[in-house]
Structures are given as C-alpha cells and as structure tokens.
Amino acid sequence: MLPFPIELTAGAPIYEQIVEAVRRAVASGRLKEGDRFPSVRAISAELRVNPNTVQKAVTELTSLGLLEVHPGQGCYIATRSVSTVRQQREALAPLLERLVIEAAHQAVDEATLLELLRAKCRELKINLDSNS
Amino acid sequence: MLPFPIELTAGAPIYEQIVEAVRRAVASGRLKEGDRFPSVRAISAELRVNPNTVQKAVTELTSLGLLEVHPGQGCYIATRSVSTVRQQREALAPLLERLVIEAAHQAVDEATLLELLRAKCRELKINLDSNS
DNA sequence: TACGTGTATTATGTTAACTAATACACTCAG
DNA sequence: CTGAGTGTATTAGTTAACATAATACACGTA
Known part of the structure; x- marks a missing residue:
C-alpha cells in the first residue's frame, strides 16, 4: 500500500495526478520530512502504470523540491525550502x-x-x- | 479591439485562454449581460488565430452558460444562471x-x-x- | 439579393502523454 | 564479490488533443 492516498481518474495526466497526490499528502502532514518514498517500480506496480510515467512524476517532485534522491538507495521527503x-x-x-x-x-x-x-x-x- | 483583455501565452491551449479571459471579464464586470460578443471571425482576426479555435471557445462558453447565441445574428453575454x-x-x-x-x-x-x-x-x- | 452571423466537415501537421522494452550506474545486504 | 533493488536514460510506437487550412451551409438582416 502506498503511503499517500491516490485514485487515478481520467481527464488529467497520470504523472500530474501523482505529483498532486504527493503534494496533498505533504501539505496535510500525511508525509513528513525524511519519510521513505516508495520506489518507482513499487508505485508503478501499485497503480498499474508504466514505470516511465512514475519516473516523470518523481523528476517533477524532485525539481519542485519535495523529494530528495539518495543515489542507489531511494527517495525521501525533502526538508521544506524557504521562499521569499x-x-x-x-x-x-x-x-x-x-x-x-x-x-x-x-x-x-x-x-x-x-x-x-x-x-x-x-x-x-x-x-x-x-x-x- | 476586443471588449475583453487577453494576451495569448504558451503553455495552455488557445481556446482555453479565450474562455478564461471571458470568464474573467464577466466576473469583473468588464462584460455585462446583454453585451454584444465579438464574432468568431473578428476574434480570429484580432488574435491571429484559426476561426475553428475561436469557435471551440465559443462552444464551451455557450455550454458554460456565459454566452447566448442568436442564430444568424451573433452572440451576447447571457444572464446568470442560478445554481444550488x-x-x-x-x-x-x-x-x-x-x-x-x-x-x-x-x-x-x-x-x-x-x-x-x-x-x-x-x-x-x-x-x-x-x-x- | 448580398453580407455577416454561428456551425459543420474533412484533411493535415504538431505535440504531449503513455506504454514497452532495455540498459546502465549506484548502494547495500548476503 | 555477487546480486538485488535503487534512480535514470534511451529508443520506439501508439493514441489523443490541439491548431491550422479550406470549404460549405442555414440563418437573420439591411
């Protein structure tokens, strides 16, 4: 089971729905700094979606500063960045x-x-x- | 000159930007009930966009209840529909x-x-x- | 009758989104 | 060292949305 609630629907890109679900989970406190984030392949299997699609979401989440990548090990929820x-x-x-x-x-x-x-x-x- | 402010940018569909611009104009009072709406071809020429693209926006605005079509004559800003x-x-x-x-x-x-x-x-x- | 309305149709090209199948460098437990 | 599990990159193919282009038609009206 994924550590964040998500239900795929038509109308919006899958990778965007994943990003939005994670953003919601982080904002609500469901996911906290340092928490282990599921692997690309795990999410792929759980949602029955192509790994490339999940990878696209991970890339965006990383660039948004929500995810930290530990090479060869996995992803973790990042510490919040300060904004002006x-x-x-x-x-x-x-x-x-x-x-x-x-x-x-x-x-x-x-x-x-x-x-x-x-x-x-x-x-x-x-x-x-x-x-x- | 169009009766509503709009500036096309990349990233979002043109027809959506038109719909959004009209919604903004109506919400702000820039466009009022009964006001004449520019013809498809006029908007097309002003924005240098294909008439079919404008037509798509008009169709959506009509289905949203913002526009009233008077066959053979043109479009007008519709009266607000009541919602629950x-x-x-x-x-x-x-x-x-x-x-x-x-x-x-x-x-x-x-x-x-x-x-x-x-x-x-x-x-x-x-x-x-x-x-x- | 002409012109300007909205609308429909068919065709073409471009782009985004998704899937599929691999492949590679990295980390870590065995 | 080996192998399994990480994120990541690449190439290919399919589908759908978006936009353009060129016509065509029914309608109301001056």
Missing part, C-alpha cells in the same frame, strides 16, 4: 484569481467564500503556525 | 483545495491567506452583494 514573500505571492496569485472568478460566477459572496476557505484549511489539518 | 448551494460547493472545492495546499507549501499562514483572498476580491472589483 514575492515567490509566495507569485505562486498564490493565479490560484486566488481562479478561485475568486469562480466564486463570482457561482454568486458566492465574499464572507461565505472566506468561511469556505477557513473550513478547507481545517479540513486539510494544516499546521500553519509551526512554520515561519 | 451544492453546485457552488462542488465548483469551489477543488480550487480551494489547490489554494490551501499551495499555501501550506509556501508556508503562508491562514490569516495571511485570508487577507490575500480579500485583496484579490477587491482587485477584481467583484460586486458580490448584488447577487443572492
């Missing part, structure tokens, strides 16, 4: 924009939207205070 | 999740995230109170 306030804003801006646009079309008022955001924060059990 | 609370939540859930996950990775605390959301709401000049 500018980088934070640039990463969040497009997501915020899409959310606000969708809320407008759904006629969801700002107060409700803020409450939904608070609820989602709790849902993912994010410990935001433990970081800077 | 359930539909609202289902539309916002994936966007909220992606936002919260990204915020966690960027080590942005909840209070800051909420403030960024308020700022983005004002930035898009959304009139959330005029709708139910």
Whole structure:
C-alpha cells in the first residue's frame, strides 16, 4: 500500500495526478520530512502504470523540491525550502484569481467564500503556525 | 479591439485562454449581460488565430452558460444562471483545495491567506452583494 | 439579393502523454 | 564479490488533443 492516498481518474495526466497526490499528502502532514518514498517500480506496480510515467512524476517532485534522491538507495521527503514573500505571492496569485472568478460566477459572496476557505484549511489539518 | 483583455501565452491551449479571459471579464464586470460578443471571425482576426479555435471557445462558453447565441445574428453575454448551494460547493472545492495546499507549501499562514483572498476580491472589483 | 452571423466537415501537421522494452550506474545486504 | 533493488536514460510506437487550412451551409438582416 502506498503511503499517500491516490485514485487515478481520467481527464488529467497520470504523472500530474501523482505529483498532486504527493503534494496533498505533504501539505496535510500525511508525509513528513525524511519519510521513505516508495520506489518507482513499487508505485508503478501499485497503480498499474508504466514505470516511465512514475519516473516523470518523481523528476517533477524532485525539481519542485519535495523529494530528495539518495543515489542507489531511494527517495525521501525533502526538508521544506524557504521562499521569499514575492515567490509566495507569485505562486498564490493565479490560484486566488481562479478561485475568486469562480466564486463570482457561482454568486458566492465574499464572507461565505472566506468561511469556505477557513473550513478547507481545517479540513486539510494544516499546521500553519509551526512554520515561519 | 476586443471588449475583453487577453494576451495569448504558451503553455495552455488557445481556446482555453479565450474562455478564461471571458470568464474573467464577466466576473469583473468588464462584460455585462446583454453585451454584444465579438464574432468568431473578428476574434480570429484580432488574435491571429484559426476561426475553428475561436469557435471551440465559443462552444464551451455557450455550454458554460456565459454566452447566448442568436442564430444568424451573433452572440451576447447571457444572464446568470442560478445554481444550488451544492453546485457552488462542488465548483469551489477543488480550487480551494489547490489554494490551501499551495499555501501550506509556501508556508503562508491562514490569516495571511485570508487577507490575500480579500485583496484579490477587491482587485477584481467583484460586486458580490448584488447577487443572492 | 448580398453580407455577416454561428456551425459543420474533412484533411493535415504538431505535440504531449503513455506504454514497452532495455540498459546502465549506484548502494547495500548476503 | 555477487546480486538485488535503487534512480535514470534511451529508443520506439501508439493514441489523443490541439491548431491550422479550406470549404460549405442555414440563418437573420439591411
């Protein structure tokens, strides 16, 4: 069994779904720094997907700084990299924009939207205070 | 000149960028109900893009309920369709999740995230109170 | 009648995504 | 040292999405 929940669906690339699942698991605390990450072949077998596809996800996760590769040994969840306030804003801006646009079309008022955001924060059990 | 701001970039399908631009314009009030929408051929010429690609965007915008087609005459911005609370939540859930996950990775605390959301709401000049 | 609408059709080229089958350098337990 | 398990690279082939191109048609209207 994989150490992170994932269920492949159609519509999005498989390697992207893997990346997103790992990001979700790390953000929620399901996966922690130093944790052993399953081998490419193990994930491949579990998801019944080509090893090359999993490899593509691992490569992206590594470049995202979420995974550390120990040559000949395996992968581990990396320590979080520090980012500047500018980088934070640039990463969040497009997501915020899409959310606000969708809320407008759904006629969801700002107060409700803020409450939904608070609820989602709790849902993912994010410990935001433990970081800077 | 097109009645909505748009700048084509690489990385995302052209027809999707058009859809997103129109959604943004409608959400921000730049385009309003009953407004005339440029013809497929006009947009095609303005963006120097194939008419079929624009047509694909129009088809999607129509199915999304943002555009009304008056046969032989043209397209107009449609009146907003009412959606249930359930539909609202289902539309916002994936966007909220992606936002919260990204915020966690960027080590942005909840209070800051909420403030960024308020700022983005004002930035898009959304009139959330005029709708139910 | 002409023109401008949206729409449909057929064809072609490009690119991304996925699978498949190998192969190689590395680390570590035996 | 040997062999198994790591990540990684390579080559090949298939499929689907995207975009372009060139027409064609039914519709409303000046």
